[in-house]
Amino acid sequence: MPAETATTLSWIVPAHQEDQRLALLLADLQDGLAEGDELIVVDGESQDATQQVAGLHGARVVCCSPNRGAQLRHGVAMAHGHRFVFIHADSRLAGGAELGRQLRRLPRGQAHCFRFKVDDPQLCFRILERLVALRTTVLGLPYGDQGLVIDRHLYERCGGFRELPLMEDVDLVLRLRAWGGVRQLPHSICTSARRWHRHGLLRTSVRNMILLLRWVLGEDSETLKRDYYSQGP
Template identity: 45%
Template structure:
């Protein structure tokens, strides 16, 4: 049997409604791109696991900790390339061609452009701000997805089992080792959190958490603050 060339690892929690849309997107991979789908589920009910299995994904049960879930999923994967995605995102129509092209180039880590699946000028300004941050600082976050060779991840020390800031922690370790490049395709994240809490309030809260992280707060402390907030 041919070894899959790409492992898609998706940490999930209570995503039975949104995960099927992402899994349907992943079914549109080009014929030459052999993929394995791994969903690491921390849900209290079986709904998320059921829809993942119906789509042909390997499902692994794990505690609710996104860094740990990613670590477990990566360890279960066999492919030399990894695509790490949040469960509530949507891939663009030509995602597979862009990923294939990136995989054929010199070793690097690749990310999608940030897009929120909701209307409104504040969200468009937010998307522009994220684009500028990535262009100037080469600092994408986990909700933009991450495509990278397994060898590069291992060189960076692997995924750490952090309940929050696992994405920033990994990107900061990758930056000295390889370029971080745009795939040139949007990845649409679900807009429910931005609509519920407001764009400005959510952005300010996230920025405060990142400042606390840089000042030495632990990921466990920040996770308690994040999941306690409304």
């Protein structure tokens, strides 16, 4: 077996009401699949065409309650790859086959994330990208919209995702610090600016920071989810 395909990748995408954005992401990911790789979409009871779109783009579709932590755990339970790549459904990830080869060649026993990028040309988003890069480098705290690449063995050792409706990404990243933390890759993942457009960049950023602080101080994830979605997704 060639060296670059010795490590198989399981791409795991939690989704809910994402039929518009999901097709673009899956087209990106299909370009980088190699023998033994798999593409899994875990749908959280969508009422739109999310499941149909996923199936048409060659993904294995499984269903779960609309709880991102539970969806990610369910995706892992269905996966057979040596290395998991967790990606949000409203992302874009260029790179194709070359990116796939590089992900397979990553050192074992490490966790990685991508560089954060927003699909909006405004200067304020370039500032946001720099702040996220600083948070990732200095604090070692990437969020789920930066993706996560992690070996099966390391995932199992650290306990994996918990069934949390919010902060499931922060919860796992903090536990990964005991195994060397999460390293940032030179490749960018592009996320949709829709949430900032809907609620405003400053307001959304401040809200997220407050929610993170409340989580660190021990507040319940269900309460945080209720407050997060009280103004709409």
